[in-house]
Structures are given as structure tokens and as C-alpha cells.
Amino acid sequence: MTDFNWTRDQFHIPQGMIYLDGNSLGPLPKMAPARVVEMMERQWGEQLITGWNASGWMAQPTRVGDRIARLIGAEPGHVVMGDTLSIKVFQALAAALRLNPNRKVILSDSGNFPSDLYIAEGLIDLLGNGLELRIVAPEDIEDAITEEIAVTLITEVGYTTGRKHDMAKLTARAHKMGVITVWDLAHSAGAVPVDLAGAGADFAVGCTYKYLNGGPGAPAFIYVAPRHAEVAQPALAGWMGHARPFAFEQDYDAGKGIERMRVGTPPVLAMTALEASLDVWDKVDMADIRARSVELCERFIAGVEENCPQLTLCSPRDADVRGSQVSFKFDNGYAVIQALIAEGVIGDFRAPDVMRFGFTPLYTTDKDVDEAIEILTRILRGALWDKPEFLERKAVT
Amino acid sequence: MTDFNWTRDQFHIPQGMIYLDGNSLGPLPKMAPARVVEMMERQWGEQLITGWNASGWMAQPTRVGDRIARLIGAEPGHVVMGDTLSIKVFQALAAALRLNPNRKVILSDSGNFPSDLYIAEGLIDLLGNGLELRIVAPEDIEDAITEEIAVTLITEVGYTTGRKHDMAKLTARAHKMGVITVWDLAHSAGAVPVDLAGAGADFAVGCTYKYLNGGPGAPAFIYVAPRHAEVAQPALAGWMGHARPFAFEQDYDAGKGIERMRVGTPPVLAMTALEASLDVWDKVDMADIRARSVELCERFIAGVEENCPQLTLCSPRDADVRGSQVSFKFDNGYAVIQALIAEGVIGDFRAPDVMRFGFTPLYTTDKDVDEAIEILTRILRGALWDKPEFLERKAVT
Missing domain, CATH: 3.90.1150.10 (Aspartate Aminotransferase, domain 1)
Structure with a gap:
């Protein structure tokens, strides 16, 4: 209890x-300032560049990701931290579209947070290949999931009214219709029980500065279902997602599983503040x-x-x-x-x-x-x- | 002096x-821990959500960007902070390509940092429209800038040997050939004098955890030349780059100038640590x-x-x-x-x-x-x- x-x-x-x-x-979190100071003074200050290994900064995005995974019903080893929610929406959406290349409609609802819609618009504009963003009322989303849809981009809990979609039901319908799902958990993670694995969600993303108390601008997370983890393309193909980042090879070779969704150098300070909050969440x-x-x-x-x-x-x-x-x-x-x-x-x-x-x-x-x-x-x-x-x-x- | x-x-x-x-x-920076603690305790702790305005978090990315601008010879108001260098490379490259839509070659050199090349590969793979990444030896790059090239993606100072390209000369040649330039300043910012405005650079990006001492995973910066600022498309169209982010409109409307290159919620903790270092840089x-x-x-x-x-x-x-x-x-x-x-x-x-x-x-x-x-x-x-x-x-x- x-x-x-x-x-x-x-x-x-x-x-x-x-x-x-x-x-x-x-x-x-009361412990966060001391935790961050300890990281800054003892790790950054004293270890400098060696902190990447000595203090485990390099593995922090997956280590922290596993602590989030428990809160959202994700399989361990399938959540990684980094960037912002908008960036993670872009990655998830781009990767999801690649898994359904013959369809041309991204489905979302008018209760979604605008940034998700903007990111989808931006991706469509960038790709210029005839994709369409279809936005329906939240109550119409289930019926709108048809065989025409490539990907659903749905925020489980709406930011204005707190309306909550039935993730299991919508995901089941999506899969029946051959649709890939991207779930935004911004208002779910730490707010309501989420069972990504149980629902069979394909991709999920979320932020950590709301219910998870990571601080202003705390890093985001991304989940890729195990069945997609080795085939999903990260779109934002940064060196930290490379199979061998420190080999400094000229060609990109996507890392194993969720590691490939890492992009640039991880935000160690911000993630350390988040860890102070997760010390509480671990007991919840x-x-x-x-x-x-x-x-x-x-x-x-x-x-x-x-x-x-x-x-x-x-x-x-x-x-x-x-x-x-x-x-x-x-x-x-x-x-x-x-x-x-x-x-x-x-x-x-x-x-x-x-x-x-x-x-x-x-x-x-x-x-x-x-x-x-x-x-x-x-x-x-x-x-x-x-x-x-x-x-x-x-x-x- | x-x-x-x-x-x-x-x-x-x-x-x-x-x-x-x-x-x-x-x-x-010796002052950084106290600075971050002050931000965490007095701003985040006491002001909570009101800190976005009360403590100027919302304007922090451009305020800090202006301090970086001085160090890289950028016009004030044309640098913004956020994300990681890899993400900013993606944004700059995608925006640059849109300015030269009839050409199909991105030119870089083998001395470039691999993540820049990976991001370019990832973008090409995503776009799937026949773009090519051409990589030549650093000493051959000048001659390789021809009318066939859409965009150059060059790191001014190479990460292995410290070889430094002549930004002014290469940019002049690029413009003569109708080529848009993206300069990576990872090993330039705080290391060598940079004159983006004088060189006529189109786009520039860089990180702040090297010479600028922002800490592990400190945020990146992006510069867009004034002549492109109101036309460049951000590709990663997040809500913070919207003209009216808090109107929560359904359609994306790119913000004014460099503001549109903002994506998600800014990393306040990390930028606050960076500010402690910039307090030193301001006197340099x-x-x-x-x-x-x-x-x-x-x-x-x-x-x-x-x-x-x-x-x-x-x-x-x-x-x-x-x-x-x-x-x-x-x-x-x-x-x-x-x-x-x-x-x-x-x-x-x-x-x-x-x-x-x-x-x-x-x-x-x-x-x-x-x-x-x-x-x-x-x-x-x-x-x-x-x-x-x-x-x-x-x-x-």
C-alpha cells in the first residue's frame, strides 16, 4: 500500500x-537539488569526461527508461529517455508510417494536444508525399479507425477536459484494421494506470515534467513495442542511436532495439533531477x-x-x-x-x-x-x- | 583584455x-551548482508553473541564444537554444534543402562528425526522394561545391585533427554556385572566432557542452541568417515554434524568425547551468x-x-x-x-x-x-x- x-x-x-x-x-522533489548538486560537483566536477562511464551517464537514458516502463506497463528494456515530447512524437510517427507504407492517412482527434498535430503537419509537409492528417472529434475516433488509416496519433488523456480514451479497445480496433498506433501519454504517465504491453500498443511517447515531477523541460520518453523494436527506423538518426557510437563509423547502423531511438548526447542534469522524483515513484x-x-x-x-x-x-x-x-x-x-x-x-x-x-x-x-x-x-x-x-x-x- | x-x-x-x-x-563553472539550486528551489520550487513567466523560462532559449550569438558573430535575435546538436542538424539541413528544392546532393566531408552524416542519411532515407549524400575528403570540399549541390553540411573545425575550414571562402563559393550552407560549430563556438554574419553563412548549429562548458548534454543552438529567418521551415514543427503557442490552435503557424526553430518545452535546468558559464564568457x-x-x-x-x-x-x-x-x-x-x-x-x-x-x-x-x-x-x-x-x-x- x-x-x-x-x-x-x-x-x-x-x-x-x-x-x-x-x-x-x-x-x-525535496531531494532533487541535492541530487543535482551531487551530480554536478562529484560527477561533472571531479570526473569530467570520465563521468560518461564512471557515473553511468551513458546508460542513464535506458536506466531511467526502465523506471518509467513500470509506470506505463511497458516491457523492461523498451523505453528510452531523451529530447522533448514533440521530438519523440516526430520519431514515433515517422517510424510508424514506415511500417504502413501503402496508406496515406494519419488519424488524430481534436482533443489532442496541438503540438502533436503540429508535428504531424510538419512531417507531412516535409515528406510531401500526399499524406493526410485527418482530425475527428474524440468521440468519433473509434469509428474513424478504418482500413484507410496508416497510423493513429492519439493522446490517451486529453489536456483540456481530461477525457480518457480506451487504449485497449482502440488499439484492438486499430490492429484489426491494420493500423499502427502511436499513443501520447503526457497526461497518463503517473496519472492513470497504463498497460502498454497488455493493450498491444505499437509506439508510445510522453513527458516527465507533469505528473512525474521531472522539472521544467524534463526529458521525454519513447516506447517501441518489442515486435517493432528491431525494424523501426528512428528517422532522427543520431550517433547515440548508432550500434557503435564510439567507433565513429561513416555509415549509420541502427542500434539494438530501443537504443536506436536515442539521438544526441543525453541531458544528464535534467535526467538526474528526474531521478530524484523516480525515487519516490519507485515506491508507488x-x-x-x-x-x-x-x-x-x-x-x-x-x-x-x-x-x-x-x-x-x-x-x-x-x-x-x-x-x-x-x-x-x-x-x-x-x-x-x-x-x-x-x-x-x-x-x-x-x-x-x-x-x-x-x-x-x-x-x-x-x-x-x-x-x-x-x-x-x-x-x-x-x-x-x-x-x-x-x-x-x-x-x- | x-x-x-x-x-x-x-x-x-x-x-x-x-x-x-x-x-x-x-x-x-564554480557558480553553476548554486545557480541551478537557486533555479530549482526559488523558481521551480516556489513559483511552480508561474515560473514560465515570473522567472523568464519561456524567453530563456532566445535570451541565452543572444549570448551565444556574440561568440559566433551572429546577428542578435537570430540564435535560439534547444534540443541536441543532432536534432538541430536535422532541422537546419531539412530547412536548407527546402530552400534549394531542385537540387539533389548534400555535400559533406569525411572529417565531419559522424552524427552529422548519420542525421543526413536518416533524413535522406526518410524523404526517399532521391537525395544523395556525397562525402569527399576535407581538402577536396572546395572543388566539390558545384552547381549540382543543394546544401553543404560542413563542420568548421574537424573533431579528430582540429583541421579548420575557411568558412568565408567556402560560403562565398557556395553562394556563387547557388548552394545553401549549414555550418556545424561544435568545435568552433568558444574555440575560435566565428563570424557567421560576415561570412554570410545560411544556417549554423552547435553544442554547448564542449568549449562553452554547459555540462553533459547541455542544449544545442541553431542560427538562421536573417534573410532566411521568415521563410525557413522548421521541419520539427513543435508548439514552442508556433506563432501563438498558448492559443492552442489546431493548425501550425510558424513563429517569427528564429522562434520557429524552437520545438518542445525548453530544458530550463540545463540552460541555467549553461548560463553560469556564459557569465564568464560574457567577459571574454x-x-x-x-x-x-x-x-x-x-x-x-x-x-x-x-x-x-x-x-x-x-x-x-x-x-x-x-x-x-x-x-x-x-x-x-x-x-x-x-x-x-x-x-x-x-x-x-x-x-x-x-x-x-x-x-x-x-x-x-x-x-x-x-x-x-x-x-x-x-x-x-x-x-x-x-x-x-x-x-x-x-x-x-
Whole structure:
């Protein structure tokens, strides 16, 4: 059983803050600064170039990848860290398309994070070979998976409403139709149990700065199913993905399995900060996280609906199809979010009218939820959000 | 006049070590750990998501890019940080090819760093439209720049011998022939004066973990000439390169100028470490660096040639065509480098027989050079390198 009192104590939450934005940027693991300083001073400082082997920097991307693998139901040895999520989307999508060369449609949905769509557009534009990006409504995606589709590019949990797709079901349908799947786990990893191997997912990618608390700009991960690992082409064919990077050969020879998805020199500092968070994650059971997440989300929904009738729930009411966040629509949502932030309750806003709150059992308590509801209620009743200082602020993240 | 006593004091060199490998991984700036901790604790820890604006994380890639711009002769506002060098090579090459769509040959040379060639191979393989990567000897590259060539992909200073191409001359020839140039500055930035604007370079890329001391896996940079900045397509079309990333629009609209070469969420921790080094670089004149670099290299060449007749200089003897490193060939070079490392002199080895030494005026002194020569001489005379402990070790980086 996961000890959530212990996990909460592992993260720094600023005094007086109720942080409901861990779905955007997770908080600082208390051990992370010391861990990074140790890496900088004892490894980089003292070992210098020899740190690549002496401190295991070279193997860090797969070592860390294996720790993520447990959280997303991936087979060990099939996840590697590096780059950013957008880059990993590009790699996965390009590799997936190569596995289905006779089809010309990439299927995604309008609930996908825009960067995934932009990357797909950019790849299509680059290839110039008649590929099409087809975007349907999230609820229509299942029917849209037909024999015409080459690859699905779907984010399991949508960033605005937290709507959660059924990965197993959609993957099964995709395979029946001869379609390759690319799953974006940005709002899934550390948020909901994921079973990539069980679902038979082909490719998956995700970031580590949200629920996984790796810090701003923390590295991304990529998963390639074992059955594709030795045939998938990395598209971004960097030296770290070469079978023998230090032989400095002139021709590219893709490395073994997931290693080929490495590109350039790994980001050791950033991955070291992430490791401090994974020290906590290693002691967490995703089933426990899920149970607490559902409790927290439902507590929040019930409290807000009881006290704030102005707001309309736009996340799924059914926990089975919802990730670890809750969103409400409100015309003046932007100003209300600003007023909440001013009162120490950190949620965020997504245009045009979505107020978004992330629930992260590692460090969010029932008391946080209750206080957030209370403050939100007070703001709405007192129309505190209607003051010029909130209405004038510019939307940022 | 650059104060090299002061600059040396800004870096941590381990007790008793003579570090001649700053061309591979620069040493730790003494201020970097405190700087990173401050960012982690006060920014990430206290500001959390608001740090993107409150601490200027969002603008960090261009802010840092401008500090690099000064060192490479780029126009302000035309360099942006992010990703790794291999990724930036991909972006620059893909964008350059789009500017010359009717030609089918990418020209590089056999002295280029293999990852650049791999990335080119990977891009060609991905595009599948009949592009060819033509690799000639470095000394033949000028003549090989003909009207058949679409893009040159050249590393200004070669990683093995430190051979330096004439950027201005080759760029002029390229333009005369209607060729777009991509310059890799991995061994140039912080090593030799670079004048991208003066040379009329089209694209340039580089890393920051070598002479710029950003730490293992520090982010890369990319330069796009002002005349191309508003037309170049980024190929990796991530949300941070969008004109309005936080509007979360469905269609990609490339951002203004160099901003479009941003891809995913910027690596704030790693860039913060780099900033500590740039605090030193801001007080450095590249002309002073160059003058000291030439002195150090020539002192080393003279001393080694006088005392170690077994070794054969394979770097250019003429400083005008040499970067900031010196390489010697020796059949047992690998074992000798191991013996040197055991004695605290850190150089490195590149197969099959190249012993490579980097000279970095920020922290390398005449005394370092003299002692390195003395130890190398002693090793060769005493055949210390011939001991099993050196012969048995495996080559690593």
C-alpha cells in the first residue's frame, strides 16, 4: 500500500499554496537539488569526461527508461529517455508510417494536444508525399479507425477536459484494421494506470515534467513495442542511436532495439533531477494512485457542483473515462483562475473558457480539495474575480 | 583584455588534474551548482508553473541564444537554444534543402562528425526522394561545391585533427554556385572566432557542452541568417515554434524568425547551468581566446615534437587552419592516453591511432602544457603505457 503521507513529504509545496496544476508542471522533489548538486560537483566536477562511464551517464537514458516502463506497463528494456515530447512524437510517427507504407492517412482527434498535430503537419509537409492528417472529434475516433488509416496519433488523456480514451479497445480496433498506433501519454504517465504491453500498443511517447515531477523541460520518453523494436527506423538518426557510437563509423547502423531511438548526447542534469522524483515513484503502486485520484476528483466535482452552480463540469463525470484532472467551463473562467491564484489555489486556464484542476495523489490531500472548493466558492459568491486586477491580467500558460 | 587568471578561477579543475579534454566536455563553472539550486528551489520550487513567466523560462532559449550569438558573430535575435546538436542538424539541413528544392546532393566531408552524416542519411532515407549524400575528403570540399549541390553540411573545425575550414571562402563559393550552407560549430563556438554574419553563412548549429562548458548534454543552438529567418521551415514543427503557442490552435503557424526553430518545452535546468558559464564568457573577448589558444597549441606542439619523436603531428601545423586542439598519431596511442589519464593528464583517443588534446585558454595555462609534455615524455621514455593495466582497458568516449 502506497504511503501517501510519506510521498507528500517528499515534495516541496510552497507555504499556503494549494497546488492543483501538477498536470502542467509537477512540484520540486525535496531531494532533487541535492541530487543535482551531487551530480554536478562529484560527477561533472571531479570526473569530467570520465563521468560518461564512471557515473553511468551513458546508460542513464535506458536506466531511467526502465523506471518509467513500470509506470506505463511497458516491457523492461523498451523505453528510452531523451529530447522533448514533440521530438519523440516526430520519431514515433515517422517510424510508424514506415511500417504502413501503402496508406496515406494519419488519424488524430481534436482533443489532442496541438503540438502533436503540429508535428504531424510538419512531417507531412516535409515528406510531401500526399499524406493526410485527418482530425475527428474524440468521440468519433473509434469509428474513424478504418482500413484507410496508416497510423493513429492519439493522446490517451486529453489536456483540456481530461477525457480518457480506451487504449485497449482502440488499439484492438486499430490492429484489426491494420493500423499502427502511436499513443501520447503526457497526461497518463503517473496519472492513470497504463498497460502498454497488455493493450498491444505499437509506439508510445510522453513527458516527465507533469505528473512525474521531472522539472521544467524534463526529458521525454519513447516506447517501441518489442515486435517493432528491431525494424523501426528512428528517422532522427543520431550517433547515440548508432550500434557503435564510439567507433565513429561513416555509415549509420541502427542500434539494438530501443537504443536506436536515442539521438544526441543525453541531458544528464535534467535526467538526474528526474531521478530524484523516480525515487519516490519507485515506491508507488499505480493502482493506489488511481484509487486516490478518483476519490480526489470526485470530492472536488461534488463540492464544486454543490457550491458553485455557475460552473459547468466539462470533464467526463464517469471516472472510467477521465484522467486525473477535472475541468469546468465558465465564461469568466480566466478571471476566476487569476483570483484563485491570488488566493494561493493554483489551477490553470485553457481558452476559451476552461478552468482546469489537476489532482495528484502523491501530494494532494482531501484538505487541499476542501479548501480549494471553499476558496472557489467564496470567489464566485463575492465576485472577487470581477476586480480589475484579475480581469486585466494576460493569459500565459 | 580578457583576464585569464580570473577566468581560470571561475572553473573547478580537480586537484592535480591537467584537463586537456575541454573540447569534449568542459569543466564545471564554480557558480553553476548554486545557480541551478537557486533555479530549482526559488523558481521551480516556489513559483511552480508561474515560473514560465515570473522567472523568464519561456524567453530563456532566445535570451541565452543572444549570448551565444556574440561568440559566433551572429546577428542578435537570430540564435535560439534547444534540443541536441543532432536534432538541430536535422532541422537546419531539412530547412536548407527546402530552400534549394531542385537540387539533389548534400555535400559533406569525411572529417565531419559522424552524427552529422548519420542525421543526413536518416533524413535522406526518410524523404526517399532521391537525395544523395556525397562525402569527399576535407581538402577536396572546395572543388566539390558545384552547381549540382543543394546544401553543404560542413563542420568548421574537424573533431579528430582540429583541421579548420575557411568558412568565408567556402560560403562565398557556395553562394556563387547557388548552394545553401549549414555550418556545424561544435568545435568552433568558444574555440575560435566565428563570424557567421560576415561570412554570410545560411544556417549554423552547435553544442554547448564542449568549449562553452554547459555540462553533459547541455542544449544545442541553431542560427538562421536573417534573410532566411521568415521563410525557413522548421521541419520539427513543435508548439514552442508556433506563432501563438498558448492559443492552442489546431493548425501550425510558424513563429517569427528564429522562434520557429524552437520545438518542445525548453530544458530550463540545463540552460541555467549553461548560463553560469556564459557569465564568464560574457567577459571574454574571442580575439584574446584565439591568441592564447594559438600560443598554448604551439607550445604543446613544440614540446612534444622535441621530446617525443615517436609521435606524429596530425593536426595542421599552420594555426590559421587549425582549431583549438592538437592531435598526434601513434600506433599505441590508446594505451598512451590511458597512461596519461592515470597520471592526471586528461586527453582523449579517437580510433584508430589519434591522441587528441584540447587547449582552452579560459582555464588552461602554460604550466599545464609544460607538465603535460613532461608527463607524456616520461610515459613514452619509460614505456609506462606498455603495462597490462593500460593495454587492457576498453576505449570509451
